[in-house]
Each structure stands twice: as C-alpha cells, then as structure tokens.
Amino acid sequence: MIVRTMRSDWRLEVNPVGLVLYTPGYDLEAPWDSVAGIAVDRVGRKPGCVLIFEDAAAVVQRTRFHADATGRGAVTNASMMQSQMEVNFERLGYHLGIPGRILEMDADELAGLLARARTGELWGEEAQA
Numbered sequence: 001m002i003v004r005t006m007r008s009d010w011r012l013e014v015n016p017v018g019l020v021l022y023t024p025g026y027d028l029e030a031p032w033d034s035v036a037g038i039a040v041d042r043v044g045r046k047p048g049c050v051l052i053f054e055d056a057a058a059v060v061q062r063t064r065f066h067a068d069a070t071g072r073g074a075v076t077n078a079s080m081m082q083s084q085m086e087v088n089f090e091r092l093g094y095h096l097g098i099p100g101r102i103l104e105m106d107a108d109e110l111a112g113l114l115a116r117a118r119t120g121e122l123w124g125e126e127a128q129a
C-alpha cells in the first residue's frame with residue numbers, strides 16, 4: 001500500500017514486513033518489529049503521526065541518504081538523523097514525526113492505518129505475539 005501526496009515529495013509505503021518513508025533527503029525503512037509505538041502528537045506545531053522505535057540506531061543504519069538532499073533542516077547523514085531522533089525522544093517523546101500536512105490523510109487516520117499494518121490486521125493476518 002502506498003500513501004502519497006501532491007503537496008510534497010514524501011511517500012509512505014506499508015507492507016506486511018514494515019514501512020518505508022521516502023523523503024527528498026532519505027529513504028527510512030523500519031520493520032514492524034522495530035516500531036514500539038505509533039501515536040498522534042504535534043509535529044511542527046500541527047497534528048502528525050509519530051513513531052517510537054525499539055532501537056532507533058538500528059533504524060538509522062537501515063536508512064539510505066540521498067547525496068543531493070538540500071534545504072533548511074535537511075537530514076543528510078546517519079549521525080545527524082541519530083542525533084535528531086535522540087533529541088526528539090528526549091524533548092517530545094517520539095523518534096520520528098510525520099507531519100499531517102505531508103500525506104493525504106489526517107494524523108489519526110494515518111496512525112490507525114500504521115497500527116493495523118503493524119498488527120497484521122490490514123493484511124488479514126492474526127496479530128503476532
């Protein structure tokens with residue numbers, strides 16, 4: 001399943017194994033077993049979907065960064081992403097925020113979709129223990 005938008009270059013793919021968030025600066029791949037929590041919170045002063053990872057460093061290591069990423073606040077390498085995730089977690093309680101304005105669903109709808117994908121409900125599977 002792909003969630004995209006006409007307002008941004010971001011795209012989110014979800015599948016039975018995990019999610020991949022494609023942005024202009026990086027492609028973040030996170031298996032469902034690395035996602036400890038999914039919630040709705042403020043991201044950039046507006047409602048967004050937020051993710052908490054079991055091991056943020058492992059998620060960062062799976063991320064592919066694009067050499068041509070530019071712009072204010074662009075995350076361009078693993079150490080920058082790791083630092084940003086740590087600061088987010090300390091200050092905000094989550095590692096990664098997906099702003100609600102980025103994708104063509106509101107924050108609650110996106111969080112629900114991700115939660116159903118993570119448990120297998122979206123794919124018609126029983127939740128794994």
